[in-house]
Amino acid sequence: MTEERVGPVTDRAPSGTTRIVALSDLHLDTPFAWAPIEVGRLRRQDLRQSLSATLTLATSVGADAVVLAGDIYEHERITPDTAAFLRRVFDEVDPLPILVAPGNHDWFGRSSVWSTTDWSPNVKVFDSRGLVPFSLRDGFTIWGAAHHGPANTPGFLDEFSVDRDGVHLGLFHGSERAGLQLEGSDKEPHAPFEAAAVAASGLHHAIVGHFHRRREATDHTYPGNPSVLAFGEPGDGGAVVVDMDSTGSVTRRWVSVSKRSVGDVEIDVTGCLDRDELLSRVEVGLLDSSGLVRLTLTGELSPDIELVDAEVEQLGTGRLDHLVVRRSKLSVAYDLEALREEATVRGQFIRNVVNDVSLDEATRQRIITTGLRALDGRRDLDVA
Ligand SMILES: [Mn+2]
Numbered sequence: 001m002t003e004e005r006v007g008p009v010t011d012r013a014p015s016g017t018t019r020i021v022a023l024s025d026l027h028l029d030t031p032f033a034w035a036p037i038e039v040g041r042l043r044r045q046d047l048r049q050s051l052s053a054t055l056t057l058a059t060s061v062g063a064d065a066v067v068l069a070g071d072i073y074e075h076e077r078i079t080p081d082t083a084a085f086l087r088r089v090f091d092e093v094d095p096l097p098i099l100v101a102p103g104n105h106d107w108f109g110r111s112s113v114w115s116t117t118d119w120s121p122n123v124k125v126f127d128s129r130g131l132v133p134f135s136l137r138d139g140f141t142i143w144g145a146a147h148h149g150p151a152n153t154p155g156f157l158d159e160f161s162v163d164r165d166g167v168h169l170g171l172f173h174g175s176e177r178a179g180l181q182l183e184g185s186d187k188e189p190h191a192p193f194e195a196a197a198v199a200a201s202g203l204h205h206a207i208v209g210h211f212h213r214r215r216e217a218t219d220h221t222y223p224g225n226p227s228v229l230a231f232g233e234p235g236d237g238g239a240v241v242v243d244m245d246s247t248g249s250v251t252r253r254w255v256s257v258s259k260r261s262v263g264d265v266e267i268d269v270t271g272c273l274d275r276d277e278l279l280s281r282v283e284v285g286l287l288d289s290s291g292l293v294r295l296t297l298t299g300e301l302s303p304d305i306e307l308v309d310a311e312v313e314q315l316g317t318g319r320l321d322h323l324v325v326r327r328s329k330l331s332v333a334y335d336l337e338a339l340r341e342e343a344t345v346r347g348q349f350i351r352n353v354v355n356d357v358s359l360d361e362a363t364r365q366r367i368i369t370t371g372l373r374a375l376d377g378r379r380d381l382d383v384a
Helices: 037-060 080-092 177-183 196-200 275-285 309-316 345-355 361-375
Strands: 018-023 065-068 098-100 123-125 132-137 140-144 167-173 205-209 220-222 239-244 250-255 262-268 292-301 322-332
Touching (some): 037 080, 262 275
Parallel strands (some): 018 065, 065 098, 098 123, 140 167, 262 292, 292 322
């Protein structure tokens, strides 16, 4: 669920403080393969809107710069229209500096949009593999770098140290090592770094992209993805207003730049006696939801109920932008002890599955449920 976590930022940065608005992992033009075509289109439009809202925010809070920490778009997917959109919205906030550190999805290369677009003069794309300085103002330096390919980028803080006085902010796309577990094991260690290396290098703070979960660490910040790309993502990211004082310490405020909510709802259907009762329970359970919703049915479904996903999905029509129904946590309340005693095909089926030692318990339950539904002549089966 993406929501407003702070009120509008109405104050101005105190004098001597530099105000940065940070964003990462927008993934413009991501395909949303899980979604129907029209929902995918809607979400891609939402992503653009998140960027526009970020730039509006930056202007209204008097930011000194916008920093983009990578994966703003996807190299394989970005359309000429999206490139033109980027060019236009960046141009519209000129002379507000926009600093870009390309990530593993929007890596910098000769053919990349970061490289081929004729950006307005306020746009600075870091194109070097090593961190290089950009002097935002006297005594305030932003160090940025780029991924040059979709994988195998070494850590940006390896063998790096600042070489001048003042306040130093790092900007790159990479994996803080301790955070890898939090993101799940399928995240490859792109440009890994140790949290302690930020201070050790002489940087006061680093704005880092790649992890979709927001993180407010002592000396680094992951904005998190501002607009979720799939159900199950934490959805706690956004644009971050970072105020950095003359000693290099930071104050951070996350601001939601996503208009449409994306959420998970679980509804227990245990005890529903027929389909109508179940559908009303779901309808009531969805009353507080809006936007895109993944509904997970849980509990025990009465064997008498014939449940078709399309009927449940219709409950969202007109009120929600999209409703996905998931029944993987739903079991059917068969009386297996009684059924396995039956001298029937059904009884034999249960005995065979129960006695098959090659099956793990989850598979066994799924086969039994699916098989019994099939033997009952139901067509509302999950694909096993
Ligand atoms: Mn990434």
